[in-house]
Amino acid sequence: MSGGLDMDINKIKAGKYQLVVQRWDRQTSKPGEPFTFDRFSRGDEVTLSEEEARRLVPAGAAVTPGSLEKAQAERAAAQLRAALNQVPDDVRAALLEQHGLTGGGTTAHEPSVASDVQRPGDSDSVATWRSYAVERGVPAEEAAKLDRKAIIDRFPVE
Known part of the structure; x- marks a missing residue:
């Protein structure tokens, strides 16, 4: 849809x-x-x-201008997190330290790449909203099945 x-x-x-x-x-x-x-x-x-x-x-x-690049950056951050989750904890910690990233996620397997995730605009593409959902912790497989309204409803304006 x-x-x-x-x-x-x-x-x-x-x-x-x-x-x-x-x-x-x-x-x-x-x-x-x-x-x-x-x-x-x-x-x-x-x-x-x-x-x-x-x-x-x-x-x-x-x-909106910049949304495409933002979605690409968010996808790259999600891919980085997924890749980091595949390596042992000690290697992950070394990589994070080497590249100046923090391990401020909710678990050892969720390093924080971006400290504040900016909520997309209501008219942003569904791809942007799916990237946002992944950034907020929704598994990529689940996010791929959600439409924009479902994601907006799941993450209301705070």
């Missing part, structure tokens, strides 16, 4: 967004003229009209 079904489309406004889809074409020609368009690619920041934003954001095709 698309994460877009659980958001209030009326809260989505025109503005700058970052594309998540591989390619998006915006028609620039008027009816009756030869067809012309502007082509954008994944990661491009584009200024969307309200109509475009209300179509692309719920579909997961566009997110």
Whole structure:
């Protein structure tokens, strides 16, 4: 299920967004003229009209600028934690110390890579919300099955 079904489309406004889809074409020609368009690619920041934003954001095709990089960093942090959980405690402690990371997690097998996890915006992609859930301790397999609304409900604004 698309994460877009659980958001209030009326809260989505025109503005700058970052594309998540591989390619998006915006028609620039008027009816009756030869067809012309502007082509954008994944990661491009584009200024969307309200109509475009209300179509692309719920579909997961566009997110607020920086959300894509944030989700990638959160995935990398989750992968680091998973890798550290595979090594013996003494090796883990040495690696954490060597790289200036702390072991401030809730158990010896949950080192703290990021001390404060920032809650995504309600219109962020479901992938961003799943990364957030993993960062907050939800197993990756479980997070992959959750939609955006379920994760938002599980982690209300504090």
